[in-house]
Amino acid sequence: MKRAKWFYHPIFIFIFSILALCTSLFLYIYWYMKVSTGLETLAQKFSIAPEQALKSETWVVILVLSILVGIILMGIFTIFVYNQKTLQLYRLQHNFINNFTHELKTPVTSLKLYLETFLKHDISRDDQLRYIRYMLQDVSRLSDNISRILDLARIESKSYGGEFVMSDLVQLTADFYGNNRHLFQNCQIRVHRPPGPSFLYPVNVSLFEMLLINLATNAIKYNRSGTPQVDISFELQKRNLHIHFADNGIGLEKGDIKRIFRKFYQVGRSDDMSAKGSGLGLYLVQSIARIHRGKISARSRGRDRGTTFTLRLPFRT
Structure with a gap:
């Protein structure tokens, strides 16, 4: 006879532990109230002052016990969340190894x-x-x-070489895609140069170029059109510079937008565009953005309506 695997599932153990602790606290308080009522009746029968039989420190004990139980519950919950994240990472690594x-x-x-x-x-x-x-x-x-x-x-391992050099981001981006057209054949990559002064920002050139190549490769890989297109525009908003990478690819579902930057995560689909690559490209993009004190985000209007990735960098004019 096989053992019931659900009995050993972390979620079941977590719920069972919470119920056991809550039940213990409830029974303790219930027991205390019953004993208090009995002691009060006994004190009245023998003309004993209630404060002598029922000391106020008892409520302090109950309060302390309640706080301790709360701390235990928080600890169990933290362990549960950590365990679930570990299991999720294990599944992603397993899928990554297979793919x-x-x-x-x-x-x-x-x-x-x-x-x-x-x-x-x-x-x-x-x-x-x-x-x-x-x-x-x-x-x-x-x-x-x-x-x-x-x-x-x-x-x-933070062993990447190169120094951070003050660079014109528009010119750097245009030069990179212009000098590497052979890497993006049959793809239209347009860099829209905004009017006004240059956007100078300290970047590690090799890492920033790695970010550029991964975003372009992602736009080409997840694309059904005959000619993949990527439009790169620059927008200054308050104290942040936004660099938009808009493509005409297969788009993203809402549930995938927050997950695509996780290590090993791959967008799973039921058609021919499912689970391409290693699941590391956008994770590298996010890591490089953080190294440059920036953030990367994505938005999409839905399936087959393209995706726009936005790199946000702190910028002071």
Whole structure:
């Protein structure tokens, strides 16, 4: 006979502990009230002053016990929340390992197949070039995945190189996308230069470029249109500079907006756009934003209506 697994579930244990503590406190107070009533009747029978039989310190004891029980309840609740977060992180890591293993195995298998084809068959030059292009795409895919893992390790260990340099953010962004058009083929990336003075801000150039490439890659990867588009605009609001990255991708559901920046989290869908990548790209974006004393947020009007990511940086004119 199998044991009931629900009996060992953390939620059941948490609820059972809360009920046990509350019941104990209730029974103690109930018992005290019954005893107090009996002692008061006994004091009246033998003409004893009630304050001699029922000392006021007893209420202090009840108050202290109630506070202690409250502290215990808070401790149990904290442990419960921590345990649930640990379980959630374990599930995300498990999904990440499965998906990342697939991301590594698929291009390796493809490369092996092409190399065996070159070895066993005499193929034409046109076919050779076509297969070589496929192999280069697989190598690029492998390189991107490995780079994300290395970038994550560098950021979390705070061993990233480079200094913070005062830079014109508009010019830096435009130059990066202009000099790396080969990374974003068949994609329209437009940087809208606002009128007025430049937005100078201290940035770690290598990290900021990593943020830019991850946002653009995300917009291209989760996109059904024939030509992915990313419009980048700059807006000064009070003491903050807002950099908007608006794409024409598949959009986000409300439930996913707050989760997409978590480590290993992947947007799950029932169609062909589900669970792509390693779940690290937007986590890296958020980490880089924090390193620059900023915040990253997302908003979407719904499915197939695009997503706008907004990087907010503290800025003084």
